Amino acid sequence: MKPSVVLYKSLPDDLRQRLDQHFSVTEISGLTPENIAKYADVLQSAEGILGSGGKVDGEFLAKAPKLRAASTVSVGYDNFDVDALNQRGVVLMHTPTVLTETVADTMMALVLASARRVVDVAERVKAGEWQSSVGPDWFGIDVHHKKLGILGMGRIGLALAQRAHFGFSMPILYNARKHHEEAEQRFDAQYCDLDTLLKESDFLCISLPLTEQTHHLIGREQLAKMKPSAILINAGRGPVVDEQALIAALKDGTIYAAGLDVFEQEPLPASSPLLKLPNVVALPHIGSATHETRYGMAKDAVDNLIAALTGKVEKNCVNPQLLK
Ligand code: GLV
Numbered sequence: 001m002k003p004s005v006v007l008y009k010s011l012p013d014d015l016r017q018r019l020d021q022h023f024s025v026t027e028i029s030g031l032t033p034e035n036i037a038k039y040a041d042v043l044q045s046a047e048g049i050l051g052s053g054g055k056v057d058g059e060f061l062a063k064a065p066k067l068r069a070a071s072t073v074s075v076g077y078d079n080f081d082v083d084a085l086n087q088r089g090v091v092l093m094h095t096p097t098v099l100t101e102t103v104a105d106t107m108m109a110l111v112l113a114s115a116r117r118v119v120d121v122a123e124r125v126k127a128g129e130w131q132s133s134v135g136p137d138w139f140g141i142d143v144h145h146k147k148l149g150i151l152g153m154g155r156i157g158l159a160l161a162q163r164a165h166f167g168f169s170m171p172i173l174y175n176a177r178k179h180h181e182e183a184e185q186r187f188d189a190q191y192c193d194l195d196t197l198l199k200e201s202d203f204l205c206i207s208l209p210l211t212e213q214t215h216h217l218i219g220r221e222q223l224a225k226m227k228p229s230a231i232l233i234n235a236g237r238g239p240v241v242d243e244q245a246l247i248a249a250l251k252d253g254t255i256y257a258a259g260l261d262v263f264e265q266e267p268l269p270a271s272s273p274l275l276k277l278p279n280v281v282a283l284p285h286i287g288s289a290t291h292e293t294r295y296g297m298a299k300d301a302v303d304n305l306i307a308a309l310t311g312k313v314e315k316n317c318v319n320p321q322l323l324k
């Protein structure tokens, strides 16, 4: 009998077929509390789960006593309680490599859009406001040769540094848990402490996962250290930035602008003050959302689950100590 798997994200047909070849698959629309209650029987016998979003903690695991592997279609896994998974011996797989270049492209798009006010002025053109040659109220600030600060030098930070260094002649500063030799050698990136990063960066680009240590790492105190001409870019996880503090800083000119792909609450509520600020570019968490990359992530997630449930894991495992 094939192992039973719960799929909570729809897959392209060919990948769904591949999953069906290996497993007995039940597809549900999401790992919502309603679905978890409705599909209690299926979860009782599930050995694997695959999807994105939802919350996988001790309470969920108690409802899935046979679970051996979870495969998330994302690099981030802050919605998983890894300690609880470890206690239960559940292997967690993610997609850390396939999306790197695409997310770095998104970050560069946010850098350019917020500095040059691309969205703001394009909307004004569409509204018919371009009626004579444009004056300073249409101008933005330069990107090239400005200092790009990277908070969190992982794969994505490295790919951003490459773009900024070669494409835009930007000096790179970074802060991370440890020195990144490749970034220093290939892109002249300079390691500095967080305070220096805040004070010196023209663009503060956040590419950190959400953990207890990074939650609200950037708040009022940190924003106050930034230049009034600085732009904050966040494409990691929303709660790394204290959103209320950011809104205040954008309103009172503590910083110049923000380019955001992630928010404390997603989808961003229509009532969010961020949506009323002309110096905010807000994207709907599309860091990895291209046809090519989303296909690649889904494919990796399927391969990851097959590897995890057949004991052939070689990569993409969050808790590889369980495999020993
Ligand atoms: C997207 O945010 C991801 O974690 O892949």
Ligand code: GLV
Pocket (backbone or CB within 6 Å): 075, 096, 152, 153, 154, 155, 156, 157, 207, 208, 209
């Ligand atoms: C992870 O967050 C990375 O930067 O690769």
